Amino acid sequence: MDNQILKVNGLTMDFGGIRALNSLDLDVNRGEIVALIGPNGAGKTTFFNCITGIYAPTEGEVYLASPGSDTKVSLKGLKPNQVTEKGLARTFQNIRLFAKMTVLENVMIGRHCRTKATVLGAVFRNRTTRDEEQSILETSYDILEKVGLEQYVNEFANNLPYGAQRRLEVARALATEPLLLLLDEPAAGMNPQETIELEKLIKEISSEGQSILLIEHDMTLVMSLSDRIFVMDYGKKIAEGTPVEIRENPAVIKAYLGEDVDA
Amino acid sequence: MLLIKELKKALGVALWFIFLTFPIMVIKVDPIERIIRYRWENAAYVAIVAFTAYLVMSFFKMRKLRVTADKKEVKKSQNVIYSILNNKKQLTVLSFAILAIAIIFPHFFSVYQTNVMTTALMYVVLGLGLNIVVGMAGLLDLGFVAFYAVGAYSYALLNYHFGLGFWVVLPIGGALAAIFGxxxxxxxxxxxxxxxAIVTLGFGEIIRLILENWGEFSQGPSGISNISRPGFFGMDFSLETSIMYMYYIMVIGVIVTIFIVNRLQDSRLGRAWIALREDEIACQAMGIDKRKTKLAAFSLGAFWAGLIGVVFAAKTTFINPASFTFLESAIILSIVVLGGMGSIIGVILGAFILILMPEYLRALSEFRMLAFGGVMVAMMVFRPQGMIANIRRTYKFEKQE
Structure with a gap:
């Protein structure tokens, strides 16, 4: 049985005349932490937006493993909410929490696609709805405990400190029970202390078998976390390999530091 | 002591204003009869306005000072409403008291008062309906009155053509409005x-213009008259009892609405609406179907408008398109915004203030829109979250080991 959880083939995205992604291949195995790095404007976030259905890619295929069977499902043409339902949850580079909802409610929103109470259920509050609501509450609280936000349960999300807001985004994504968790620059803007805590959190989540694909600029974090690294520049993949391999890769050094003048 | 000092100052300000506005407010030259008329009553108005305006201003100034002096103290006193809302026992007592007043109300007040109160209750339901769309789901709807019209006309026409009664058409009107939603x-x-906002505004106008111009269907601007009042198992009432009956129908209507809207707010769907309002992209990324959620908001909001439309037609026994102008939408929207978007108690209060005030201040009817505008501006400047801001439900967790 193949171990791949995400398979991306020849993903291309054009914005008018600009080719933001150029025939990109990528794969993530079960239980792995894979990092996607590259200079600013390389197309990393565009890549996330394409696979999560926010943009419709011009060309290429995205396959996600489906739980309980060997076949993979194509994510092409699905809406963002359907992609999340299939098991791909993400966080955002610029925090996008539901500011005027409590921390707990933010996580409860993540349970939306795994529950199915209807209008009638909401009005009459029958047994099924009550049980479901109770399970939403419990799961959400457990997740908050896991990321260490349980003391903020009833706070408004926008009143949290910055690092806590980032962690709440992770909690919210985890609540959708993703097969693969996409983290878009989770450490952006964090101070060293918060980054260390985040690293611990990601390692903990990963140790429970969660597959993770992350975009990150903080190289120490990337090098210590990832099993494999993909490097992008100008919408193309320029390198792929373990952290050690990437560190030595001349193409990567060139993309980040530029070429030697007299070479 | 302080109060007397402030009153003296206010008096001074009033006198100054009389003096300053004397040439334009009091003296009037009548060029035809070649005489100068002195309108002393205007001087009195100027004095009253200046006097109260100064007092209100100094009140706010003093309150501000007190806030800086002792923040915690003020916070406590301001939060009386919230503390009642959070205390289940107090809330039950309060709701039963209000219910008791509501039940005995028509026996103590005149038919006119009852009628006015019925109107206010209708706007409570309309406000709560629009609150779903605007307050919770964050979709600015300026054509809400269209659904109200759909409800009203469905009763009027079904009654006129087929003789259907109020109770039969009530759900039909609501359902039709929901479909239009x-x-x-x-x-x-x-x-x-x-x-x-622009599209919904257009939609509201389209419905009104259709009703106005499609004569064969809706009898055009002359409207439909002789709509029958609601019956009670075939009983017919005198005018007076039927007004009272209408009032009780609305009391029950409001209770049912509050009950349902409250439950919706704390449900899976209600949370989805609020998430949609807060951030559409994040909301979709969290697995919420934007289409379904928006359509649910539109149709559930419209449903209440449809119900009240039917009630309106039955209450006035005559409707024409002039009852469903943009102004009506604006008033319902103001109720929601003034009361506090997403807050049920706020919307109820907003409806009472915006409907009852103009009714009881008929003496000032000429300045009604002026005062209305002034209140809205002041509200948006000083308290943009509305009179009673929405409070989210809090949860307590007890560790079970």
């Missing part, structure tokens, strides 16, 4: 903010 919802699924 979905019809409006489809084209505006992609729109947000200003664009959405």
């Amino acid at each position: 979905i019809i409006l919802g489809f084209p505006v699924l992609r729109l947000r903010g200003d664009y959405l």
Whole structure:
């Protein structure tokens, strides 16, 4: 049985005349932490937006493993909410929490696609709805405990400190029970202390078998976390390999530091 | 002591204003009869306005000072309403007291008062309906009155052509309005903010213009008259009892609405609406179907408008398109915004203030729109979250080991 959880083939995205992604291949195995790095404007976030259905890619295929069977499902043409339902949850580079909802409610929103109470259920509050609501509450609280936000349960999300807001985004994504968790620059803007805590959190989540694909600029974090690294520049993949391999890769050094003048 | 000092100052300000505005407010030259008329009553008005304006201003100034002096103290006193809302026992007592007053109300007050109160209760339901769309789901709907019209006309026409009674048409009117809500919802699924407001505004006008111009269908501007009042198992009432009956129908209507809207707010769907309002992209990324959620908001909001439309037709026994102008939408929207978006108690209070005030201040009817505008501006400047801001439900967790 193949171990791949995400398979991306020849993903291309054009914005008018600009080719933001150029025939990109990528794969993530079960239980792995894979990092996607590259200079600013390389197309990393565009890549996330394409696979999560926010943009419709011009060309290429995205396959996600489906739980309980060997076949993979194509994510092409699905809406963002359907992609999340299939098991791909993400966080955002610029925090996008539901500011005027409590921390707990933010996580409860993540349970939306795994529950199915209807209008009638909401009005009459029958047994099924009550049980479901109770399970939403419990799961959400457990997740908050896991990321260490349980003391903020009833706070408004926008009143949290910055690092806590980032962690709440992770909690919210985890609540959708993703097969693969996409983290878009989770450490952006964090101070060293918060980054260390985040690293611990990601390692903990990963140790429970969660597959993770992350975009990150903080190289120490990337090098210590990832099993494999993909490097992008100008919408193309320029390198792929373990952290050690990437560190030595001349193409990567060139993309980040530029070429030697007299070479 | 302080109060007397402030009163003296206010008096001084009033006198100054009389003096300053004397040439334009009091003296009037009548060029035809070649005499100068002195309108002393205007001087009195100027004095009263200046006097109260100064007092109100100094009140706010003093309150501000007190806030800086002792923040905690003020916070406590301001939060009386919230503390009642959070205390279940107090809340039950309060609701039963209000219910008791509501029940005995028509026996102590005149038919006119009862009628006015019925109107206010209708606007409570309308406000709560629009609150679903605007307050919770964050979709600015300026054409809400269209659904109200759909409800009213469905009763009027079904009664006129087929002789259907109030209770039969009530659910039909609500359902029809909900269907119209979905019809409006489809084209505006992609729109947000200003664009959405324009389209809904257009929709409201379209419905009104159709009713006005499609004579064979709706009898045009002359409207439909002799709509029958609601019956009670075939009993017919005198005018007076039927007004009272209408009032009780609305009391029950309001209770049912509050009950349902409250439950919706704390449900899976209610949370989805609020998430949609807060951030559409994040909301979708969290697995919420934007289409379904928006359509649910539009149709559920419209449903209440449809119900009240039927009640309106039955209450006035005559409707024409002039009852469903944009102004009506604006008033319902003001109720929601003034009361506090997303807050049920706020909307109820907003409806009472905006409907009862103009009714009891008929003496000032000429300045009604002026005062209305002034209140709205002041409200948006000083308290943009509305009179009673929405409070989210809090949860307590007890560790079970």
